[in-house]
Amino acid sequence: MSEQSHSTKPYLLVWIALAVLTGIEIWAAIAFDGTAKWATLVALAVAKAGAVGWWFMHLKSEYGWLKFVAILPIIAAAYAALLMAEVVAR
Template sequence: MSTDAHQSHTKEYLIIFAILAFLTVVELFIPAVEGLSKLAKGSALTIIAVGKAFLVGYYYMHLKDEKPWLRFIACIPISAAVYAIVLMLESVYR
């Protein structure tokens, strides 16, 4: 049994929650911005979504505490998803 005291992560989780909430509000306002092309709006929304997915995976799924090789393995499907999104955006705006 470990003799180390368990460190509370409540403050860290609340900060990440606030960041995710802020990014969600930003996502809601991006489509309403006039003067931005569809490509710019789609790209901004995609970048924010990937950033939010990173935050959830890194903090709430505890990837920050894992070994580097496991983090790399977790990044492979994320990379595939980003690639698929880029392909879809490219085909939509042809």
């Protein structure tokens, strides 16, 4: 029982963190405007998505090529950000 409690504790902490960050997101969407709103919301979304991948999807404990495969979309996201920067600067 104690082993189970020990192993589930990090997940409950991540759950609380995700709920709190979602609350902050909703508040920021109402309170902020312009660049501050974009920067805050994108940073929070990336942090939340990262937490789900790292802890819930166990990327934290994977290694070798599996970790590399899993982070491929991040490379694609960087490419997308580059494309969007070009659209914005046009």
